[in-house]
Amino acid sequence: MTGDPILAAPLPDLSAHAKPGRLKQRAEFLRAAAKGRKAPTHGVVLQALPRGDALPARLGFTVTKKVGNAVIRNRTRRRLKEAARLELAERPVIGFDLVLIGRDHTRGRPFLILRDDIRRALGKVGAL
C-alpha cells in the first residue's frame, strides 16, 4: 500500500463498478472501533467510521477467539465477506470505513437473513 488513496485517485469513480477496499492495518481497526458508529444486529456487529471523502467504502473483518477455533472463525469471516460483497455490489457505500464483527450466530444464520442484517446495520449508521 503506497501512498494515500486520496492523493492516488483525485477523481472518485462514482459508478457501481467501484470495488470496496480492505482495511489492513491494526491502527485502522482501532480507529473505527474508537470513533465509529456502532450498530449491533443478531447476526453481525457493524462499526462505521465516516471518512468524509467520496471513495468506495473500505471493509475489515473481525472474529474473536471467543467465537470458536480456527475453522469456525474462518467460516464465520468468509460468510461475512461474501454477504458484504454481494450487499455492497447492489448498494455501494461511499466514504466509510466499515468493520464487520462476527458473532456466534453468524455461522448458523440463514444467508439471506444475514444479508438483511448487514443492510439494516448500514441503514442504522447512515451509510446508505
Added chain:
RNA sequence: CCAGACGGCUGGACGGCCGCUGUCUCCGUAAGGGGGUAGAGGAAAGUCCGGGCUCCACGGGAAUACGGUGCCGGCUAACCGCCGGCGGGGGCGACCCUAGGGACAGUGCCACAGAAAACAAACCGCCCGCGCAAGAGUUCGACUCCCGCGGGGAAGGGCGAAACGGUGCGGUAAGAGCGCACCGCGCCCCUGGCAACAGGGGUGGCACGGUAAACCCCACCGGGAGCAAGACCGAAUAGGGGCGGCUGCCCUCUGUCUUCGGACAGGGGGCGGGGACAUUCCCGUCCCGCCGCCCGGGUUGGUCGCGAGAGGCGUGCCGCGAGGUACGUCCCAGAGGAAUGGCCGUCCAACGCCGCAAGGCGCGGACAGAACCCGGCUUACAGGCCGUCUGGCAAG
C-alpha cells in the same frame, strides 16, 4: 458365523451461478478487460525431540560443571525415532506391556505396623537346667502345671511392600545348610550366538534385603539464538556529529601597509565546479562551499529469503525388517487483518423418531485450517473399506 489381535487405506460425490490468491496467455497507448490452469491435513494441531537454513560466537586438546541418553545389534542427515532380537511380566492363543547399565565406590532413605528394617537382635511360643513361698493336679515322688532365674535356638505364630533362601527327608532336648536331594543364588569352565543372552557341567556353601523416575558412579552425545533468522530497496546527495584535505578566476566592501602601480588579511556576490529530475547528449528547472573517510539514532512500507526437495509416483534388485539402490516419470499451495471460498440443487452414508417389515419424516457431515522447510513423537477423530492372524461353533 461369532468373539478377538495386528497392520494399512479412506474420511463425502456430482452439477450450476457468483467470487478470492498465485501463475500463464490474449486484447488494449493506458486505465482496464477476456480466457486457461493450480490452490489445506493425516494430523496442517500441541510446539515435545532431531536436522536443514540464517546470523552470532569460536586456535587445538584435555579436564570440570550443566543438560540429555541408558539391555544388544542394525537403519538414518540426525534423534528421546524406527526395525530386528534378548531378559522380565500378562493372556488359552494371535499378541500386548516394559527408562531394562551399576546397589562389594561412597552417602542417604525404608512411613504405618512390628520385638527387630540391615547387623545384629528376640514379643508370644518351643526346648534344657536350677529354684519352687503361695495356688492347682497327683499314682504323695520336690512328679507335673503355674511362677521365677539362667541358658539353647530361630522351626512355628504375629507385623509388614519387604524379616538373613524355598520344599521335602534325615537329624536334634528343641532346632538350625547341621547333612542330603531338587529349585533358587554366587563363582569357574564348556558349547551356540557379532552381541544382549541361552543351554550344559562343575563347585561353594548361604554369604550378598530393597530403593539409582534418591544423591551418585560409569559409558556415550551436546556452542547460542531463531524466518519477528537474515539480506536488500526506499524515505536519503535529507538531517546531526567528528577528522583530514582542497578552495581557481572576476567584481565588490572593510582593515593594514605602500615605492601610489598595488600587495596582504577577512566578508559578500557571480562564474567555474558538484548534484537531483530513470539512462547518454543538448536545453531547461531546482539545490549546494567542495572532496574523502568515519561515528550515532528511529519508525513504517516494499522486495528477497519462499519452495526442485534427506521430494512424490511406478518398476526392478538387495535386506526378515526399518531401509538402501538403479532406472523411468512428474513439478505438486505460497497467503501476509492472512487466498484455498459463498449460495443453491440432486445423491450416497451416519444420527434421532415412527413402523413387524418394505419404508417414511427430521437433522445434516468426525477431528480439524498451511505461515521457512523436512524426519519423528504426542494428542483429537462420526463412520467406512481392505489384508494377515488367533480362539470357538457349524459343515465338508
